[in-house]
Amino acid sequence: MEDIIENLKEELQMVYADILELAPQVFQEKIMDCTNVVTAQEYKGKKQEFIDLVLNETEVSDNQYKYKFSPTGYCPLCHRGADIQYESGFILPEGMIRHLKGSHGARQCAIIKALDKVAKYYIKLQDGHNA
Numbered sequence: 001m002e003d004i005i006e007n008l009k010e011e012l013q014m015v016y017a018d019i020l021e022l023a024p025q026v027f028q029e030k031i032m033d034c035t036n037v038v039t040a041q042e043y044k045g046k047k048q049e050f051i052d053l054v055l056n057e058t059e060v061s062d063n064q065y066k067y068k069f070s071p072t073g074y075c076p077l078c079h080r081g082a083d084i085q086y087e088s089g090f091i092l093p094e095g096m097i098r099h100l101k102g103s104h105g106a107r108q109c110a111i112i113k114a115l116d117k118v119a120k121y122y123i124k125l126q127d128g129h130n131a
């Protein structure tokens with residue numbers, strides 16, 4: 001039973017790593033950087049840099065002032081927009097930040113979610129080495 005669980009954990013890690021490879025090329029270097037961490041604190045800082053990069057790379061949708069006079073854009077990582085109200089992506093920057101962080105009940109970006117899982121895995125491994 002324990003073997004099965006270990007195998008599943010390993011496979012899950014591989015799936016998360018595969019998800020990260022689906023992110024556009026422009027983000028790959030930063031993603032690598034985020035997974036090359038030792039402590040949770042270090043990851044937090046690198047993840048914030050990554051989120052800033054994602055916001056910088058977000059293209060504002062053409063019909064940007066259709067809603068609430070705020071620009072909108074699709075997530076450059078997973079290409080999603082908000083589920084209901086907004087047809088042309090997320091409101092920038094707040095809506096996009098919520099999507100990236102999975103805050104305020106927003107459905108989190110699959111790429112960032114995978115990044116969190118992979119980073120946590122490495123941080124845990126490192127903890128094991130230090131113990």
Ligand SMILES: [Zn+2]
Binds near residue numbers: 075076111
């Ligand atoms: Zn996304």
